[in-house]
Amino acid sequence: MTGRKLSRRLSFGALFVPVVAWMCYLFLLLPSTIVFPISFGNTKEMEFPPSEWSLDLYRQFFNDSAWWGAMTQSLFIATVTTVFTAVLSVPAVYALQRARLPMSSALTHFTMGPLLVPVIVLALGLYLQWAPWGGLDRNLTLVLSHTMLATPFMMISVGASLRHVDPALENAALIMGASKVRIFFRVVLPQLKSGIAAGSLFAFLISLDEVIVAYFVTGPETETLPVKMYSAIRWEVSPVIAAVSTLLTVVSMALAVALMMLERKQRSE
Amino acid sequence: MTTELAEKSVAADTGSMMIEVHRLTKQYGDFRALDTVDLSIRKGEFVTLLGPSGSGKSTLLNLISGMTSPTSGRVVINGVDATDMPTNKRGLGMVFQNYALMPHMTVFENIAFPLQVRGMKKAEIETRVAEVLKLIQLENVANRRPRALSGGQQQRISLARCIVYNPSIILMDEPLGALDKKLREDMQLEIKRLHAELGVTMLYVTHDQDEALTMSDRIVLMRNGRIEQQGSPETLYFKPDTVFSADFIGSSNLFQGRLEGEGDTVTLTAGKDRLAVELRSEAAVGPGDEAVVLIRPENLHIADGAIPEGTNVVTATLLDTVVLGGVVRHFLRTEDGRQLVAQVLNRSDRARPKRGAPVQLYWQVGESRLLKADPTFSKQ
Numbered sequence: 001m002t003g004r005k006l007s008r009r010l011s012f013g014a015l016f017v018p019v020v021a022w023m024c025y026l027f028l029l030l031p032s033t034i035v036f037p038i039s040f041g042n043t044k045e046m047e048f049p050p051s052e053w054s055l056d057l058y059r060q061f062f063n064d065s066a067w068w069g070a071m072t073q074s075l076f077i078a079t080v081t082t083v084f085t086a087v088l089s090v091p092a093v094y095a096l097q098r099a100r101l102p103m104s105s106a107l108t109h110f111t112m113g114p115l116l117v118p119v120i121v122l123a124l125g126l127y128l129q130w131a132p133w134g135g136l137d138r139n140l141t142l143v144l145s146h147t148m149l150a151t152p153f154m155m156i157s158v159g160a161s162l163r164h165v166d167p168a169l170e171n172a173a174l175i176m177g178a179s180k181v182r183i184f185f186r187v188v189l190p191q192l193k194s195g196i197a198a199g200s201l202f203a204f205l206i207s208l209d210e211v212i213v214a215y216f217v218t219g220p221e222t223e224t225l226p227v228k229m230y231s232a233i234r235w236e237v238s239p240v241i242a243a244v245s246t247l248l249t250v251v252s253m254a255l256a257v258a259l260m261m262l263e264r265k266q267r268s269e
Numbered sequence: 270m271t272t273e274l275a276e277k278s279v280a281a282d283t284g285s286m287m288i289e290v291h292r293l294t295k296q297y298g299d300f301r302a303l304d305t306v307d308l309s310i311r312k313g314e315f316v317t318l319l320g321p322s323g324s325g326k327s328t329l330l331n332l333i334s335g336m337t338s339p340t341s342g343r344v345v346i347n348g349v350d351a352t353d354m355p356t357n358k359r360g361l362g363m364v365f366q367n368y369a370l371m372p373h374m375t376v377f378e379n380i381a382f383p384l385q386v387r388g389m390k391k392a393e394i395e396t397r398v399a400e401v402l403k404l405i406q407l408e409n410v411a412n413r414r415p416r417a418l419s420g421g422q423q424q425r426i427s428l429a430r431c432i433v434y435n436p437s438i439i440l441m442d443e444p445l446g447a448l449d450k451k452l453r454e455d456m457q458l459e460i461k462r463l464h465a466e467l468g469v470t471m472l473y474v475t476h477d478q479d480e481a482l483t484m485s486d487r488i489v490l491m492r493n494g495r496i497e498q499q500g501s502p503e504t505l506y507f508k509p510d511t512v513f514s515a516d517f518i519g520s521s522n523l524f525q526g527r528l529e530g531e532g533d534t535v536t537l538t539a540g541k542d543r544l545a546v547e548l549r550s551e552a553a554v555g556p557g558d559e560a561v562v563l564i565r566p567e568n569l570h571i572a573d574g575a576i577p578e579g580t581n582v583v584t585a586t587l588l589d590t591v592v593l594g595g596v597v598r599h600f601l602r603t604e605d606g607r608q609l610v611a612q613v614l615n616r617s618d619r620a621r622p623k624r625g626a627p628v629q630l631y632w633q634v635g636e637s638r639l640l641k642a643d644p645t646f647s648k649q
Binding site: 166168169171172173174175176177178179182186187190191193 | 334336356357358359360361362363365367369371372373382383386387430434440
C-alpha cells in the first residue's frame with residue numbers, strides 16, 4: 001500500500017520537476033532570445049517580429065569602427081582581467097587553505113566581500129576613489145576594478161579544485177626532497193587546471209558583460225562594448241545593438257560549451 | 270681505560286645506526302602522544318612499529334620524517350642530527366597507505382619525479398626508472414596513469430618511487446591497509462623480497478600483528494606513547510614481558526590471581542583453579558603478589574585419555590569449534606566463566622569433542638609464562 005503510494009508520488013515528481021524546471025528556463029531565456037530575430041531585421045528601427053530579413057545590422061556593426069573598437073576593447077579588458085584574477089587568486093587560495101594562517105577562515109570570507117556589496121555602491125565607491133587620483137578613463141583602472149569583481153568566483157572555483165587535491169601528495173613530494181616552489185608548480189598547479197579554467201571563464205564573462213562599474217570608471221578612450229550599448233540605447237536607440245547582443249551571447253555560449261567539453265575530456269582521461 | 274673502551278663502542282655503534290631517536294617527546298596540549306622514547310635502527314634492518322591506534326607509532330614516524338617537530342628530544346639520521354632539519358633535506362623515502370601517487374603524472378613521470386628533484390640527467394633517469402620498473406615487474410605500465418592501475422600495482426609503483434633514489438630509510442605508514450587480504454599477503458612477501466635484495470633500511474608502521482610477525486626483523490610494540498616491548502617476532506610471541514604484549518600479539522589465555530608458596534614453582538589461585546607456575550626473576554613478582562599466567566592456544570591441550578605429569582588441569586565446556594584450514598580452534602568456557610582458546614593441528618582422522626561436552630584441559634607448567642599483573646590493563 002505504502003509502496004504504491006510512494007511510487008505514485010515518485011512518478012508525479014519525475015514529471016513535475018522537469019516541467020517546472022523547463023518553464024523557469026524559458027521564462028529566463030525568452031526575453032534575451034527575442035533579440036536574435038530582431039538582429040536579422042531592418043536597420044531603421046527595432047521590431048519584433050521583423051517585417052523583412054537581412055544581415056544589414058551585422059554589416060553595420062562590422063563596418064562601424066566605434067562598435068568594432070568597443071568590442072576589441074572589451075575582449076582586451078576581459079583577457080587581462082582573467083590573467084590578473086588567476087595570478088592573484090591561485091596563490092591566495094593555496095595560502096589560505098594550506099598555510100594555517102591566523103584568521104584564514106575570516107580572510108576567506110573577506111575575499112567574498114565584492115559579492116555582498118551592491119555593484120552600484122562599489123561602482124560609486126570606485127569612481128569617488130579613482131577620480132582624485134586621476135585614474136578614470138584608464139585601462140589599468142578598469143582591469144583592477146573588474147579583477148576585484150571576478151576574484152570571488154575564481155577563489156570559489158579554484159578552492160573547490162584544491163579541496164580535491166590530497167595534501168598527502170605534497171607531503172610525499174616534500175619527503176622526496178622537492179622544494180616548496182617545485183611542489184607548487186609540479187604537484188599542485190597541474191591539478192588545479194580545471195578549477196582555474198572554470199574560474200577564468202567566469203572572470204572573462206564577468207568582465208565582458210559588466211556595465212555598471214565600467215560605466216562609472218571608463219571614458220571615451222576606454223569605453224567597453226556593454227557601456228557603448230547602454231549609451232546607444234539611451235541616445236540613439238540603434239537597432240544594431242540587437243546584433244551586438246546576439247554576438248555577445250554567442251561568444252559567451254561558445255566559451256561555456258568549450259569549457260564543458262574540456263572538463264568532460266579531462267574526466268575521461 | 271673502561272671509559273675509553275665505552276666511548277669506542279659508542280662510536281662504532283653510531284656508524285652502524287641509520288636512525289637514532291633520543292628521549293623523543295611530543296606533547297599536544299594535555300595529551301602526550303610520544304613519551305621520552307629511545308629507539309635505534311641498524312642499517313639494513315626491517316623494524317616494525319606495532320600498536321593500537323593512538324599508541325604513538327604514527328607520531329614517531331612523523332617526527333622522524335620531520336612532518337611534525339618534537340617537544341623535546343633528538344632525531345639522528347645516518348649519524349647527523351636531523352632534529353631541526355626540514356623534511357625535504359632529510360633524504361628519506363615514504364610509502365603511504367593511500368599510495369600518494371601524482372594523478373596528473375604517468376607512472377614513468379611519478380618515478381622520475383624524485384630523480385628530477387635531484388637534478389639527474391634525462392638519459393640516466395630513463396635507465397634508472399626502467400630498472401626499478403623491472404625490479405617490481407611492472408615494465409608495461411610506464412605510460413599509464415596511476416588511477417588506471419589496481420591498488421596493489423599502485424602500491425608497488427609507490428615503492429618503486431622510493432627505491433629509485435636510494436633514500437637512507439624507507440618509512441611505511443600502514444602501506445597495505447587499503448588492500449584486500451590475499452593481495453596484502455602477496456605484497457608482504459614482495460616488500461620482504463625487496464628488503465632482502467636491496468638491503469635497504471625500513472621502518473614499517475602497522476596495527477596488524479600478523480603483518481608485523483611476518484615481515485619484521487624486530488618489532489617495537491607501542492602503547493600510550495611509550496615502547497612496551499621490543500624484540501624479534503619470536504621473542505614477542507613466546508616471551509612477552511607484559512600482559513599487554515601477551516594479549517596484543519597472538520591469541521592468549523590469561524589467568525590472573527595471587528601467588529602463594531615457596532621455591533621455584535609456586536601456586537597461582539585464579540577463581541576455583543589452583544595453578545602451578547614457575548617463577549621468573551625478570552617477571553619481578555613473588556609470593557603474595559598479583560600475577561598473570563599466560564598460556565598460548567597451541568600449548569593448551571584437550572585431554573584425550575591419560576593426562577601427562579607436570580601439567581595443570583582445568584575443566585571447561587566446549588562452546589564452539591572453528592576449522593581454519595590446517596588448524597582447528599576450540600573455544601571453551603570454565604565453570605567460573607573464563608573464556609579459553611585451544612588450538613590443534615587439523616587431521617582428517619581425528620575425532621573432535623562434541624559441542625557442550627565437558628572437557629579436561631591441560632598444559633605443561635614449563636609452557637606457561639608468568640607475568641606481572643597490570644591494573645591498567647583489562648582484556649576486552
